[in-house]
Amino acid sequence: MAKKFEDLLKEDFFRFSLEEIKDLKLRFFREAFRHHYNNCLEYKKYCDFYKTKPEDIKTYDDLEKIQPVPADAFRDSDNLILSVPREEVVEIFTTSSTTSPNPVRYAYNQEDYEMISKINGVLWKDGYDIPDARSLLFLAPSPEESDTGLVKGGYLGWKGVGFKDENIIFGVKNGNLDVDDLLEKIENSPKPITIYGPPFAYLPFTEKWKQQGEKPLIDLNGKSRFITTGGWKGVKHDISKEELKEQIAKTFNVDPSEIRDGYGSTDIMTMLPECGQQRKHVPFWNHVSVRDPEDTSKELGPDKEGLIVLMASWPQAYPAFCMTGDMGFIKEEDCPCGRKGQTVEITGRAKGAGARGCAIRLEQFMEAIQSKDAFDF
Amino acid sequence: MNKIKIPFIIGGETINREENTEKIDFHKKSVEISTPVLTPEDLEKIKKTQEYKKSLHDLNSEEIISFLTKAKEKWKKGSNLREEAGKKITQATGYSPEMVDFALQQIEDILSRDYLELLLKSELGNKEMMDSWVEKGEAYVHCQPAGTVLHILSGNAPLIGIISLLRGLLTKNINILKMSSGDLVTLSHFIQIFQEIDPDHPITKSISAVYWKSSGLETLNQFVEISDLLCVWGGGEAVETIKNNSQGKEVLEFGPRRGVQLIGKEVFQNKNPEYLKGVARKGAHDLVVFDQEACFSPQVCFIEGNWEEAKKYASELKKGLEEENSRLPKGEKNLQSVAAVEHLKAYSTFLGNEILDSPQKDHMIVITEKVKHTKSHPLGRTLFIIPVEDFSEAIKEIGEETQVVAIEPFSRAYELREELTLNGVDRITHLGKMPYFAAGAPHEGIYPLSRMVRWVKSR
Numbered sequence: 001m002a003k004k005f006e007d008l009l010k011e012d013f014f015r016f017s018l019e020e021i022k023d024l025k026l027r028f029f030r031e032a033f034r035h036h037y038n039n040c041l042e043y044k045k046y047c048d049f050y051k052t053k054p055e056d057i058k059t060y061d062d063l064e065k066i067q068p069v070p071a072d073a074f075r076d077s078d079n080l081i082l083s084v085p086r087e088e089v090v091e092i093f094t095t096s097s098t099t100s101p102n103p104v105r106y107a108y109n110q111e112d113y114e115m116i117s118k119i120n121g122v123l124w125k126d127g128y129d130i131p132d133a134r135s136l137l138f139l140a141p142s143p144e145e146s147d148t149g150l151v152k153g154g155y156l157g158w159k160g161v162g163f164k165d166e167n168i169i170f171g172v173k174n175g176n177l178d179v180d181d182l183l184e185k186i187e188n189s190p191k192p193i194t195i196y197g198p199p200f201a202y203l204p205f206t207e208k209w210k211q212q213g214e215k216p217l218i219d220l221n222g223k224s225r226f227i228t229t230g231g232w233k234g235v236k237h238d239i240s241k242e243e244l245k246e247q248i249a250k251t252f253n254v255d256p257s258e259i260r261d262g263y264g265s266t267d268i269m270t271m272l273p274e275c276g277q278q279r280k281h282v283p284f285w286n287h288v289s290v291r292d293p294e295d296t297s298k299e300l301g302p303d304k305e306g307l308i309v310l311m312a313s314w315p316q317a318y319p320a321f322c323m324t325g326d327m328g329f330i331k332e333e334d335c336p337c338g339r340k341g342q343t344v345e346i347t348g349r350a351k352g353a354g355a356r357g358c359a360i361r362l363e364q365f366m367e368a369i370q371s372k373d374a375f376d377f
Numbered sequence: 378m379n380k381i382k383i384p385f386i387i388g389g390e391t392i393n394r395e396e397n398t399e400k401i402d403f404h405k406k407s408v409e410i411s412t413p414v415l416t417p418e419d420l421e422k423i424k425k426t427q428e429y430k431k432s433l434h435d436l437n438s439e440e441i442i443s444f445l446t447k448a449k450e451k452w453k454k455g456s457n458l459r460e461e462a463g464k465k466i467t468q469a470t471g472y473s474p475e476m477v478d479f480a481l482q483q484i485e486d487i488l489s490r491d492y493l494e495l496l497l498k499s500e501l502g503n504k505e506m507m508d509s510w511v512e513k514g515e516a517y518v519h520c521q522p523a524g525t526v527l528h529i530l531s532g533n534a535p536l537i538g539i540i541s542l543l544r545g546l547l548t549k550n551i552n553i554l555k556m557s558s559g560d561l562v563t564l565s566h567f568i569q570i571f572q573e574i575d576p577d578h579p580i581t582k583s584i585s586a587v588y589w590k591s592s593g594l595e596t597l598n599q600f601v602e603i604s605d606l607l608c609v610w611g612g613g614e615a616v617e618t619i620k621n622n623s624q625g626k627e628v629l630e631f632g633p634r635r636g637v638q639l640i641g642k643e644v645f646q647n648k649n650p651e652y653l654k655g656v657a658r659k660g661a662h663d664l665v666v667f668d669q670e671a672c673f674s675p676q677v678c679f680i681e682g683n684w685e686e687a688k689k690y691a692s693e694l695k696k697g698l699e700e701e702n703s704r705l706p707k708g709e710k711n712l713q714s715v716a717a718v719e720h721l722k723a724y725s726t727f728l729g730n731e732i733l734d735s736p737q738k739d740h741m742i743v744i745t746e747k748v749k750h751t752k753s754h755p756l757g758r759t760l761f762i763i764p765v766e767d768f769s770e771a772i773k774e775i776g777e778e779t780q781v782v783a784i785e786p787f788s789r790a791y792e793l794r795e796e797l798t799l800n801g802v803d804r805i806t807h808l809g810k811m812p813y814f815a816a817g818a819p820h821e822g823i824y825p826l827s828r829m830v831r832w833v834k835s836r
Contacts, residue, residue, distance in 0.1 A: 042727065045729070046726065046727045049726055050726075068723065069723075069727055070720055070721075070723050070724035070727065072724055072753060073724050073727040073728055076724075076728060076747075076749050076750055076752075077727075077728060102749075291719075293712050293713075293715045293716035293719055294715055294719065294738065295719065296719045296720070296722070296723050305712060306712075306716070307716045307719065307720060323720060323723060325717075325720055327712065327713060327716060348713060349713065350713050350714075350716035350717040350720050350755070351711070351713040351714045351716075351717045351755065351756075
């Protein structure tokens, strides 16, 4: 008898063989496609237009027939795109775009909501090599202050890793990030400490490091793990990943290998974790389909650059087969870190598709509050 | 591998280097473009061009115009320099040879004496204004050059660099041009004509055309420091960067903006099918010029009619686009641009909009009733058609992001132009004329020449 999804989460899923991973993907994505085709009217119409039916999905290679939905359609559709009755929706997560003031909206039912914590918990614990969930500095507002996926989904995911509320510090309050206060809190927190946030949230620390003659602000060597996510193309601060990584390492006196990026996406409510080899791994419940830029119905093989489609098999409330507007490529080979399955590399954005991501929305959020403070003076 | 080496031009000297060069990111794998790396010595030489301020000032406008008309002769169709530039521009921009030829002809056209004199006369009020003191009101008025103008150019249309330079020359300014990675060829080739005409002429000696990466803020700041006025062309990010680093210097902004077409109900009331065909052909022409990359290019077309009439127009427009494509073929686009069009196609299909495209990916027409479905635009000869009951619905959606509105029939312009321009539109024109700027008309709400001088008086 086939193992249940939740039982598989308890296994060493990143070390399943490539064949096992492909079998699991075929099984879960075929089910997911059937569910959304049968229960989401807009999605069915869309698939019918392209003459794609659930019966067409017979092999792993047939996953390319699952019609991807451009993420912006989740923003501009008149109605919330749903594969479950509206009354079952318990939460809506949002993400931003630079082309519209309105956010992209993804709905979750109770089962999905609980799953966010479960899947991200096991994914990040393994993917980021976090054996001991002692304390977490969340370089973002608390979930009460922000409805972005980075914050709300991130909070649920880190809880799933095992961090307890009393050991989670929210680094942004009322739009402010107080570096001195946070350094004190880091000092007093149980170690190892995991520090998580969008790239720009690390800048106040690195700025202070520069002001203090580039001497480390604190020594966290061997006592920490740094995670960045949420997009590198900010509204204001353009700094390369490499530059920021180097500055964070020097600011906190840690080895650069302690600083990991994640490909975070509210579209599938997860963050694909970067291993020590700087590869972002895709678990069996997600699938990255790279589409031909000239014909998005065709999938490109590994190592070929195209439009990224992020897919998740577990959400019931909406068809999580999202064409993000990101460009990139996948690899399908064993990683030297020991994990198997797809890895994904992002190379940029399709021109015209505005930069999206939670980090942008958070930065706007912080700026808005900071400018309000400025007026008060 | 086809290698194109772009020289710097500094004070009349062409600088080619074998070493200390940088490759420019370019989408065509078969072409490698490189420029010299800007050095502190280059910057020093550029500073020295300011020594020509006085001799440039002492030229009279007639001498400048005469010099430029000599450049026109050397840029005529068939000339070696133009042919060579044309080939390289095609390789380095991705535009088709026909489109490049169209652009090069535009350059030849604006180098005419009539055009240049009209520019001076209409923008400064009198073509003698740069040379003498002209009685105006109770005073004698005269224009002095601003000094040194830094032009930050964009690469979406080959004409841009030349227009910006001509404005700087007619106002007797020292000109430093930062070429765009999108088009490094046009300007660097064009300026070499000046050396052929007279290598020691103050015009030749006072111009510099260089390149550095847009992320090089330190370099930008060094150039801003030695400049008196900044002219910036390009996208929102480029304009913002320059404004944030202007050191209090005046910035003349050109872009980013878009065009809108308005097709009136009269077009559908007319019983002659040739009329609709002609309208669609004009609409198609506006769309194809510079593959929709220009600030005047239409992105949205409002049809005063119903869904069926919108489809009828779209169908004729599609034929028009096919015809135009045989005259001005679409160029080669990078992967990101191609992907953006396909992304929009999937998005529009999901949202139930109607799509007309071509198997060759030469164009795409999306008919939609919702303006919010048009907010992300991939360019690449893509037009949104929105049927509206009345133009009053369309006008609500047109603001300062729109540079030009083309109206068919043009008789409707008289009732619409006041409100449209009050909302921020810069230019109202005929359908089919969107790519053509009338000589002597303002640009982006200003007369640029009048802002590139200091107005002085005596009484």
